[in-house]
Amino acid sequence: MNYGNIFKYWRTVLVVAEMSIRTQFSDGFVLFAIVFQPMIIAILALFMLREKGSDYAVFVVVGSGLTGLWSSLLFVSGNSINVERWTGTLESLVGMPTPFDVIVFGKNLANVFQSLLSMIVSYALAAYLFGYPLSLTQPILFFLTLLLSMFAFICFGLTIAPLFVMYRSVQQWQNAMEFPVYIMCGFLFPIALLPNWTTPLSYLLPPYWAALALHGTSTAMMPFDQLLFSWSMMILFSIVDLIIASQLFKIMLYKARVDATLDVD
Amino acid sequence: MNAIEISNLNRVYRAQIGVFNRSIKEVVAVDDISFDVQAGELFGLLGPNGAGKTTTVKMLTTLLIPSQGSARVAGFDVVKQANEVRRRIGFIFGGERGLYWRLSGDDNLRYFASLYGVDPAVSKKRIPYLMELVGLQGRGNERVGGYSRGMKQRLHVARTLLHDPDILFLDEPTIGLDPVGAREFRNVILNLQSQKKTILLTTHYMFEADALSDRIAIINKGRVIALDTPSGLKGHVSDLSVVELETFGTPESVLEKLRSLPFVDALSVEDREQKQMLLVQTKRGAEAVPDVMAALDGQRIGRVIVREPTLEDAYVRLVGGQA
Structure with a gap:
C-alpha cells in the first residue's frame, strides 16, 4: 500500500476503529488482555519492588501499561484476523476496494487506544491500593511521547498481522512472541540487565524506544536531546515497519488467494 | 456487451497430506471452463456439491487466484486489476456467516459502506433505503446475532448493494431459508433484475434457477457440461x-x-x-x-x-x- 492511503482513508480508519471497539468491548477475553493481565503484572511488580520507592511505582505503572499494549496488539489484533476468518468476514474485507492494511491499521488503532486503559488501571492500583504518590516528571513530554508510542506500536503490529492472514496456525506462536518483547524492550526492567549481545536486537524494535522515552519522561528528567533521539528512532523504525508491512501484506494476501486460506473451508 | 468473460479458467487446490512421508494431493475444482455473461443478464450456475460453482465465483470476485486461464469482470482482469473489479461488484456467499453479529444491522451497513468508500452523507440516506428494500425496516438497531437466518441473508443483500454495484455474485443465497423466506428473497432478486443489474446466481434449487435465470450453465466435476436457456435445457x-x-x-x-x-x-x-x-x-x-x-x-x-x-x-x- 502507498501509505498516503492512511491519510486518504482516514475516515475509514476511524470507522474501523470505532466498530472494532464496539465489537471487542463485548468480548471477555479482550477485557482480560487489556485490564486484568496488566493488573496482575502490576500487582506482582509492585510487591516485588515495594521497597524501591515511588519512582519505581511509576516505572511499574508505565511498564505494565506497555505490557498491556503489546498483549492487546498481539492477541486481540492477531486473533481478530482469525475470528474474521472463522466468521466468514475475512473474505468480505479482502474483497473490498479499501486496502486490507488500512483496515488492519484501524483495528490496531482501536487496540492501542483500548490499551491505554491498561495504564490507567495500573495507575489506579499503584495510587489507591499501594498508596504511592504518583507524579510524572515531564508530563507534557510524556503525553507527546505516548502519542508517538501509540503510532510506533500500531506500525509494529502491522508487521505481524500479515502472518495471521496467511497462516491459520500462527496463533500457536502468540505466547512465544509475548514475553520476548516485554523483556527485549525493557518494559519492566532496563535492558542493561540483559546480556550485551541482545542490545542491538532491542534497538531494532520501536517499542524499545517507546519504553525508553516513556520511562524517561515519567520517572527521570530525560535530557531533551536523548528524548529527541528516542523520538527519531521511533519514527524511523515505524516508517521501516510500514514499508516492511506493506510488502508483507502484498505477498501474504496474494499467497492467501493462491492457497485459499482466507476461509476455513 | 459482456459483463463477465471467462476463458479456459482452471483452479487446482493443493493439500499436503501425511506427517513423515509428506506428499501433495491435487484436486481440480474448476477444469477449463469458458463462458460469457451479458450486461443485465441473470445467469444461473447449477451443479451438485463440489462441482466448482463456489470456486468459480471466488475467482471472479478476486478472492482466489486462478491456476490457469483468465477472467474479466466489468472489463477488468480479476488478477491484475483486482481493485477495479472490487469497486464494481457485490457478492454474497450463502449462509449466515460474513456479518458482525455483535454489531447492529445499521452498524454493519455503516461499516461496510465505509469500506466500499461510500460517502457518509450518501450512506446515511442509502442505509434506511436498503433496509426497507430487503424488508428489515425498523430492525436496524438490533444486534445481528438476534436476527433470524432469513434476516441475515437479507442483510447480506443490503450490504452488497451499498455501493450500487453493476454486477452481483449470489452464491447459493437461499440456502437454508424456509419456503416463505426463500420466496421473499427471490422477489428481492427479481427486483434487482428489473434494475438491469448483471447477476451471476449459483443454486442447487432447479425451480429457482428456472424461474429466475435468462441462461443457465450446468457445471459438474469442474466442467461446464451444458449452457442454454432454461427452455433450451429442458x-x-x-x-x-x-x-x-x-x-x-x-x-x-x-x-x-x-x-x-x-x-x-x-x-x-x-x-x-x-x-x-x-x-x-x-x-x-x-x-x-x-x-x-x-x-x-x-x-x-x-x-x-x-x-x-x-x-x-x-x-x-x-x-x-x-x-
Missing part, C-alpha cells in the same frame, strides 16, 4: 417422461436392476425421511409403469405419477444421475 429431455414412484427402503441391488432396464434413460433417488422418491426417465411414458413395477417386485410402493420433464430432469440426465 429440450434435452423433451422426448422423455418421468415416472415418479414413492417407495420405502428399496435396496441398492433393486435400484441397480431398475437402472439396467433398456427403456430407463436415467434414474435418480431422493430420500425423504423414511420414504424414497424414485424418478425414472423414460421415452415410453405411462407404458413403462407396469415394467417398472415389475422390476420393483416385492417392494412397498406408494404413489405413482407420470409427468412431463422439468429442468431438474434435464439436470439429472446431464450430470448422469449423480445429483
Whole structure:
C-alpha cells in the first residue's frame, strides 16, 4: 500500500476503529488482555519492588501499561484476523476496494487506544491500593511521547498481522512472541540487565524506544536531546515497519488467494 | 456487451497430506471452463456439491487466484486489476456467516459502506433505503446475532448493494431459508433484475434457477457440461417422461436392476425421511409403469405419477444421475 492511503482513508480508519471497539468491548477475553493481565503484572511488580520507592511505582505503572499494549496488539489484533476468518468476514474485507492494511491499521488503532486503559488501571492500583504518590516528571513530554508510542506500536503490529492472514496456525506462536518483547524492550526492567549481545536486537524494535522515552519522561528528567533521539528512532523504525508491512501484506494476501486460506473451508 | 468473460479458467487446490512421508494431493475444482455473461443478464450456475460453482465465483470476485486461464469482470482482469473489479461488484456467499453479529444491522451497513468508500452523507440516506428494500425496516438497531437466518441473508443483500454495484455474485443465497423466506428473497432478486443489474446466481434449487435465470450453465466435476436457456435445457429431455414412484427402503441391488432396464434413460433417488422418491426417465411414458413395477417386485410402493420433464430432469440426465 502507498501509505498516503492512511491519510486518504482516514475516515475509514476511524470507522474501523470505532466498530472494532464496539465489537471487542463485548468480548471477555479482550477485557482480560487489556485490564486484568496488566493488573496482575502490576500487582506482582509492585510487591516485588515495594521497597524501591515511588519512582519505581511509576516505572511499574508505565511498564505494565506497555505490557498491556503489546498483549492487546498481539492477541486481540492477531486473533481478530482469525475470528474474521472463522466468521466468514475475512473474505468480505479482502474483497473490498479499501486496502486490507488500512483496515488492519484501524483495528490496531482501536487496540492501542483500548490499551491505554491498561495504564490507567495500573495507575489506579499503584495510587489507591499501594498508596504511592504518583507524579510524572515531564508530563507534557510524556503525553507527546505516548502519542508517538501509540503510532510506533500500531506500525509494529502491522508487521505481524500479515502472518495471521496467511497462516491459520500462527496463533500457536502468540505466547512465544509475548514475553520476548516485554523483556527485549525493557518494559519492566532496563535492558542493561540483559546480556550485551541482545542490545542491538532491542534497538531494532520501536517499542524499545517507546519504553525508553516513556520511562524517561515519567520517572527521570530525560535530557531533551536523548528524548529527541528516542523520538527519531521511533519514527524511523515505524516508517521501516510500514514499508516492511506493506510488502508483507502484498505477498501474504496474494499467497492467501493462491492457497485459499482466507476461509476455513 | 459482456459483463463477465471467462476463458479456459482452471483452479487446482493443493493439500499436503501425511506427517513423515509428506506428499501433495491435487484436486481440480474448476477444469477449463469458458463462458460469457451479458450486461443485465441473470445467469444461473447449477451443479451438485463440489462441482466448482463456489470456486468459480471466488475467482471472479478476486478472492482466489486462478491456476490457469483468465477472467474479466466489468472489463477488468480479476488478477491484475483486482481493485477495479472490487469497486464494481457485490457478492454474497450463502449462509449466515460474513456479518458482525455483535454489531447492529445499521452498524454493519455503516461499516461496510465505509469500506466500499461510500460517502457518509450518501450512506446515511442509502442505509434506511436498503433496509426497507430487503424488508428489515425498523430492525436496524438490533444486534445481528438476534436476527433470524432469513434476516441475515437479507442483510447480506443490503450490504452488497451499498455501493450500487453493476454486477452481483449470489452464491447459493437461499440456502437454508424456509419456503416463505426463500420466496421473499427471490422477489428481492427479481427486483434487482428489473434494475438491469448483471447477476451471476449459483443454486442447487432447479425451480429457482428456472424461474429466475435468462441462461443457465450446468457445471459438474469442474466442467461446464451444458449452457442454454432454461427452455433450451429442458429440450434435452423433451422426448422423455418421468415416472415418479414413492417407495420405502428399496435396496441398492433393486435400484441397480431398475437402472439396467433398456427403456430407463436415467434414474435418480431422493430420500425423504423414511420414504424414497424414485424418478425414472423414460421415452415410453405411462407404458413403462407396469415394467417398472415389475422390476420393483416385492417392494412397498406408494404413489405413482407420470409427468412431463422439468429442468431438474434435464439436470439429472446431464450430470448422469449423480445429483
